[in-house]
Every structure is written in C-alpha cells, then in structure tokens.
Amino acid sequence: MNKFEKKISHLLNKLAIKNKSIFYFFRVFTYTGEWWMYILYAIITILIDFNKGVDAIKMALIAYGFHYPIYFLIKNTTKRNRPFEENKSIKALVKPPDKYSLPSGHAAGTCISALIIMSVFGKMNFLIFWPIIVSLSRVFLGVHYISDSLIGLILGYVCYYAAHLILL
Numbered sequence: 001m002n003k004f005e006k007k008i009s010h011l012l013n014k015l016a017i018k019n020k021s022i023f024y025f026f027r028v029f030t031y032t033g034e035w036w037m038y039i040l041y042a043i044i045t046i047l048i049d050f051n052k053g054v055d056a057i058k059m060a061l062i063a064y065g066f067h068y069p070i071y072f073l074i075k076n077t078t079k080r081n082r083p084f085e086e087n088k089s090i091k092a093l094v095k096p097p098d099k100y101s102l103p104s105g106h107a108a109g110t111c112i113s114a115l116i117i118m119s120v121f122g123k124m125n126f127l128i129f130w131p132i133i134v135s136l137s138r139v140f141l142g143v144h145y146i147s148d149s150l151i152g153l154i155l156g157y158v159c160y161y162a163a164h165l166i167l168l
Contacts, residue, residue: 008139009090010090012140013083017091026141032130032134038064062163062166063160067109067156067159071105075102080100080145081100082100083139093143101143101145102147102148103148106135107156108159110156111131114127115156116160135149
C-alpha cells in the first residue's frame with residue numbers, strides 16, 4: 001500500500017465525518033452488504049419468481065462456498081490492519097465484522113449477489129453500481145482501504161464466475 005492510497009482513505013473518511021449526508025448515504029449502503037442481508041435477498045428472489053429464485057440460491061451457495069474459505073485464507077494470511085488502526089486520524093464510522101482489512105467481504109459479497117441477480121433475472125444491469133457503492137462506503141466509513149475493496153470485488157467476480165461455470 002502506498003502513501004497515495006492512505007491519503008485518499010483519510011480524505012474520504014474526513015468527508016464522511018464532516019458531512020452527515022455522505023455519512024448516512026454510505027452507512028445505508030454498507031448495511032446492504034451485511035451477511036444476514038443475503039438471507040433476505042434469497043427470500044425476496046423466491047417471492048419474485050420461485051424457479052428463478054431457486055436458481056439464484058443454487059448459484060449463491062456455490063459462489064459463497066468458494067468465497068468464504070478464500071476470504072478467510074486471505075484475511076488470516078495477510079493480516080492487514082484496518083485504516084483506523086494504522087492512522088489515528090481515520091475513524092471507524094461502523095463496527096467492522098472482523099479484525100483484518102484485506103479483502104473487503106462486503107465488496108465481494110455484494111458483487112456476487114449483484115452478478116447472480118443480473119444473470120438470473122436479467123434486465124437489472126443497474127445493480128452493477130451496488131457493489132461499487134458498497135465498496136466505496138467501506139473506504140468512506142474508515143474500515144477498508146481502496147485496494148481492500150478492489151480485491152474484494154475481484155474475489156466476488158471470480159467466485160461468481162466459478163459458480164456460473166459449474167452450473168452451465
């Protein structure tokens with residue numbers, strides 16, 4: 001990680017601290033990436049279209065089956081401290097779900113969910129913005145660096161793609 005990334009993290013966190021609209025916007029989006037929300041998304045997909053919902057859940061089980069072991073392996077191998085631990089001028093504006101920073105599980109999880117919903121339900125390409133906003137929210141809220149979120153997005157894509165290939 002370089003000085004530029006640290007400066008960007010500090011700047012974005014300060015914006016969220018000083019501007020309550022920015023803070024609340026990103027706080028709402030970050031909560032859409034909490035683990036328990038994926039259960040709600042599964043229920044909603046079944047309520048919208050039972051058969052497509054079942055297909056989405058099958059794909060999600062495979063994708064998250066890849067995601068969680070890889071996620072924990074990376075977290076516990078790199079043991080990268082969170083921004084607010086490295087820089088006392090960065091404040092954690094939400095409670096992180098675990099100790100280490102790399103990769104962002106919120107970025108990976110929302111990427112997986114968005115890609116699954118887009119592929120199963122179609123015509124929902126606007127959902128591609130969801131994991132991007134969640135990824136940014138983690139930086140604004142002081143719990144991830146930009147590279148944590150980018151690597152999380154890549155991890156999410158790889159896990160989705162692996163599940164997609166298995167179900168072809």
